[in-house]
Amino acid sequence: MTSQAITLPRVYQVDAGPTSESTPFRRLLIVVALTFLAAFLWLPLAAVFVGALREGLGVYWEALTDPDALSAIKLTVIAALISVPVNMVFGIAAAWAIAKFEFRGKSLLITLIDLPFSVSPVIAGLLFVLLFGSHGWFGEFLAEHNIRIVFAVPAIVLATLFVTFPFVARELIPLMQEQGTEEEEAAIVLGASGWQTFWHITLPNIRWGLLYGVILCNARAMGEFGAVSVVSGHIRGLTNTIPLHVEILYNEYNATAAFAVATLLAFLALGTLAAKTLVARHLRGHH
């Protein structure tokens, strides 16, 4: 393709030009796209807040400060506080091994790390029932030693670990592969220890990617429903997370309270989107 063929048509560009749509058609497309987004995304989001405030701020506040709601909030925070750091450490280790070294079976390993994303959340929950439930592999052992995992907090943490497993790793692997190994090699050759190299070279290089992965990981950890629902047993005040509490309230026809508690998760979602957008700007700036 010669450059004449490419640049010539610019001469003929009048109004919309040959490589764009006419203004009315353009407007039509924008209106159709925005109507679709409104029906499927914006209205559902707005309905959460409208539903929550329908009976006034007093009822809203009551729903949020109900003891069962508070214990659900506490359990959600605990599950996230355990699963996010653990999966973060895993993500860094996996990305270090995969991005900085060559070994056989690497692409298989990457596929296996992504596996939890293609497993239905319900099945993720089922896995831990099969392992630790009363008829599970370790069921008898756990019963003898009086340890409860399923229908208790440990299984909620395990299920959350499973569904949030790939988030940090899948952000870091491509980022670190792109950055290569030269800077780290220089540091090592100049006498830095492995840890020094990691803290002073690698970590500053990957900090925005790491933060991005952690934000997504946390959003899923706090919002997970299906997997946690299967292993929780729905014991009020004990094994309910925020999403499960929303479900119980909704099924009891207490829609206002359900939406009130749901606003916490909607705020989490909006905060996640805002943080994600800001961090993505830094990520792009660093390349």
Add this chain to the structure above:
Amino acid sequence: MFRQSNVLPGFNISLGFTIFYLSLVVLIPLSAVFLKSFTLTWDQFWAAVTAPRVLASYRLTFGASLVAASINAVFGLLVAWVLVRYEFPAKKLVDALVDLPFALPTAVAGITLATIYAKNGWVGQFLAPLGIKVAFTPLGVVVALTFIGLPFVVRTIQPILEDFPKEMEEAAASLGATRVQTFVMVILPSIGPAVLTGFALAFARAIGEYGSVIFIAGNIPMVSEITPLMIVTKLEQYDEAGATSIAAAMLVASFLLLLGINLLQAWSSRVLPPAAPDQQEEPA
């Protein structure tokens, strides 16, 4: 053992920890499904995965996922196109909100969709006079799965469309192509693989989706029960063998889809690069 000469430390420990933790959290639990289903006889397994109510749930899950992914392929392409090509007020906000389904917990999506698509809801009240019932019907399942799948399609197409060289459209126009011809014969073949990949990702996600669907579906046996709900129902009836059999069948379907998606992505990355070098050679 496998490593090349490399001065960097930490290979053994990082790979060792990765494989250990992967096995502990993902591989061993997943193998439990298959090992458990091997303890059943073939007849038991077959009876569990082909019970009429379960078969009806496959039809709904795969059918609704297919419809929702198709809706998303069309409207996701439109949204990506509008976001990349046109200017309008609050575009950045609109763009950021496309990821809402990734960020909004599925239970919240479920109750709010069920509310606005109910016959007295914000959207449902306009559909009811037309005789269209959404909430508590299979159509409701499609709505929830469309919500869940949209960002997969938009975010797969968007970067490809951004990188699409304007010069190719200009060349087509200069050679006498109409705008429609340019779109169908120049643009669509280049972004086609991305549309297909987005479609497949949305479809794969839709098949396993649970939280956003169960509130709007109504969960009527043989009519609006999705397969993940069948697994939960079996578990609640203490039928672990039945639940596990259905889960094993679903996992096989999901893994086959994953394989297909990986092949698709490899294909689309092969289709696309030729555009880039041309663009770089272009004098500013």
